[in-house]
Structure formats: C-alpha cells, structure tokens
Amino acid sequence: MKVPFNRLDDPLYSDANFYSGIRDIFENRSFLFGKNNSRLILEMQNYLRVGDFLPLSSGTSALSIAIKSLNLPKGKKVLMAANAGGYGRIAADIAGVGVKYADCDKSGLFTLDQIRGALSEDIGAVLITHLYGQMIDVLEIKEICDLKGIYVIEDCAQSFGAKTNNRLCGTIGHVGVFSFYPTKNIGAAGDAGGLCTDDKIIFQRAEKLSQYGWSDKYKIDFPGGENSRMDEIQAFVLLCKLATVDNSNEARRLIWNRYKKSLLNSSLRILGTNDYSFVAHLAVIDAGKSKGALIAFLTDNGIASMVHYPIIDTLQDAFLDNNDELPNAYYLSKNCISIPLFPSMNEEEIDYVCEKLAIFVQSVSPNE
Numbered sequence: 001m002k003v004p005f006n007r008l009d010d011p012l013y014s015d016a017n018f019y020s021g022i023r024d025i026f027e028n029r030s031f032l033f034g035k036n037n038s039r040l041i042l043e044m045q046n047y048l049r050v051g052d053f054l055p056l057s058s059g060t061s062a063l064s065i066a067i068k069s070l071n072l073p074k075g076k077k078v079l080m081a082a083n084a085g086g087y088g089r090i091a092a093d094i095a096g097v098g099v100k101y102a103d104c105d106k107s108g109l110f111t112l113d114q115i116r117g118a119l120s121e122d123i124g125a126v127l128i129t130h131l132y133g134q135m136i137d138v139l140e141i142k143e144i145c146d147l148k149g150i151y152v153i154e155d156c157a158q159s160f161g162a163k164t165n166n167r168l169c170g171t172i173g174h175v176g177v178f179s180f181y182p183t184k185n186i187g188a189a190g191d192a193g194g195l196c197t198d199d200k201i202i203f204q205r206a207e208k209l210s211q212y213g214w215s216d217k218y219k220i221d222f223p224g225g226e227n228s229r230m231d232e233i234q235a236f237v238l239l240c241k242l243a244t245v246d247n248s249n250e251a252r253r254l255i256w257n258r259y260k261k262s263l264l265n266s267s268l269r270i271l272g273t274n275d276y277s278f279v280a281h282l283a284v285i286d287a288g289k290s291k292g293a294l295i296a297f298l299t300d301n302g303i304a305s306m307v308h309y310p311i312i313d314t315l316q317d318a319f320l321d322n323n324d325e326l327p328n329a330y331y332l333s334k335n336c337i338s339i340p341l342f343p344s345m346n347e348e349e350i351d352y353v354c355e356k357l358a359i360f361v362q363s364v365s366p367n368e
Helices: 016-028 035-048 060-068 087-095 111-120 138-147 200-209 232-242 245-262 286-301 327-335 347-363
Strands: 052-056 078-083 098-102 123-129 151-157 175-179 194-196 215-216 285-288 336-338
Touching: 016 336, 035 052, 035 151, 035 175, 035 194, 035 347, 052 060, 052 200, 060 087, 060 123, 060 151, 060 175, 060 194, 060 200, 087 098, 087 123, 111 138, 123 138, 138 151, 194 200, 200 245, 200 347, 245 347, 286 336, 286 347, 327 336
Parallel strands: 078 098, 078 123, 123 151, 151 175
Antiparallel strands: 052 194, 175 194, 285 336
C-alpha cells in the first residue's frame, strides 16, 4: 500500500455548483476586486472576529506587507524564530528590515521567557510563528511588547482556525498574517494570502502597500508598494472552503490523535496538543536518533514523509550573517520528520500508517 504525504482532493471539486461559480467569474470578466473578494473580506472578518481583513497574493507577500505597514524606525529589527522555513526572514529582507533570532522550545515555538530575554533596544517587532498548527499563547507576549512599544505579528500560515481563550489565531497581536497555499488547512487553488488587524492605521498602510503604494490610481504616496492582489478565483475557492474549515481541522486532529496513540510508551514524540489551540497542520515526530531508521522504514512500507525544516535560518547560505546558537531549533531540524496528515485520508490509510508506526516503535529502545 502507498500513502502520499498529501492529497489535494476535496468534495468541493466534485460539486457542480462550485464550477458554476468559477464559470460566473469568466462570464462576468471580473478577475480582480470583484464580488468574491468583497464577500471574502466580510466572511473573514466575521469568522476571525476582527476589524479588517485584506486579501493578498501570497503568504510571503502578506508577511512583507505586514512588516512594512508597521513603519518601523530606521535601525529597528524584527525578532523571529529560525526554525520556520526562512519565510519570515525572506519577508524581512523584502521589507528592508534587519532580523534578530531567538531560540524556540522543543515543540518549535517561542516561549514568553525566550522572547523576554531577547527584547533588546533595537527590536521593533516580534514575529510569532504558530508552527505545525500549534498556537502560541500570545496574550502575555503582547502585554510585554506593548509596554516596550514593540509590535507583534502573528504568522498563522500553518494555524488557521486555532484558538485559545476564545481568541482565534492572528487576532491577538497587532497584525495577523495567513498563507492560503494549496496544502494549508484552508488552501486556495494556487498562491494566496491575507492579513488581518484591528488597527486602522496598519490596515490603511497595508492596503496601500498591496497595490503599489497608491492612495489613488497612479498616485504613489507610500514607499515599498507591491503588486499583491488576490484574484477572484482564489477568493471564490477560499469562500467555499471557509464554510468547512472547522470540520477539516477536526478531521486533522482525529488523525493526529490516532498517531499519538500509536506512539505511546515509546521514545518517539509527536508534536502538538489535544485541544483547539492545535489544528494539526502537520504530524511532526521527534524521532531523535531513530530519525534515519524511521524514514527508511516508512519509505520501505510506501509511506511518504518530509522534513519541516532541515536547515535553520542561521545556517542558510543566503543568511549567513548571524552566529547565535539556537540549540532547540537546531535539534528539531536534525531529529524531526513529518508523516502524512490531511483531511481526506481514508480509514484504510490511517490504519495502515498507525499499524506501521506501532511496529516500528517496538523495535526502538526507550532510550533512543
């Protein structure tokens, strides 16, 4: 049997009404700034319970626009983690803003103490990445940052729908950023992203930045503008998927729980938590010294796997400007693998992966 790492099938794609909506876009020749974008803005505002939502062309563009929209003073840096694929660093480079790194914990997340210890005078913003579908408790972090006049950006690319204390991911910091890449918990049919905030000034800047820095057509009055508009097709797809995202997140959590049970009483640790602050975007296993053996075992049994992420920012050839030691980030890059987890996994596939995991852990020493 073969189990893919992901499968981008969705009942939506077999629905005649879905294709009727796509056809309507072409019949009306309304490809940008149409009714689907307008509806998506309202639906996202209602879902997230936030003042403003801005549809954008990608998650990376949303990150760079979020950083620019803070209008940080010259010399200020963004504090971020180094274990999240480099996307935050790329966005900061696009925005022309320097970066400082802090280490994560063994789950891949920032903690209050780590951020507190890294808040030097040159920090203008903290970029919090809710990695693997886990949600960091942002409230205390924001309180500390507010006292120091530091902005908080929430990167929710992997955590759409996660919530804690009845607050949704992306709505606690000064600005929340989303990727709607096809593999995300809510995915478009191509690249797409978004930004949300309750701060009118940040939103107004972001709105200008998303279209060349225009305040009016052809009138550029804000530097650093981009072309970052979401097209009507992506907006329509996301509107359809927004209606089912909570159900698909629950399906992800159920699969994750099955995996967790298969790893009980073993040295292997699956990252995440069994509550609504976790939307199980990825099933990431800390396999320790058994990582290579587990990858080989899964491959031999037709089960796909990936590594998120094998190279931390400070070791990337393009970013060799920081020598900070980040032991937890480095540990995760060397010891973790991700296994298949997507809402349309069928029972046979889930049972098969669980069965193989249970067989593997029997061969692993508790001390490995």
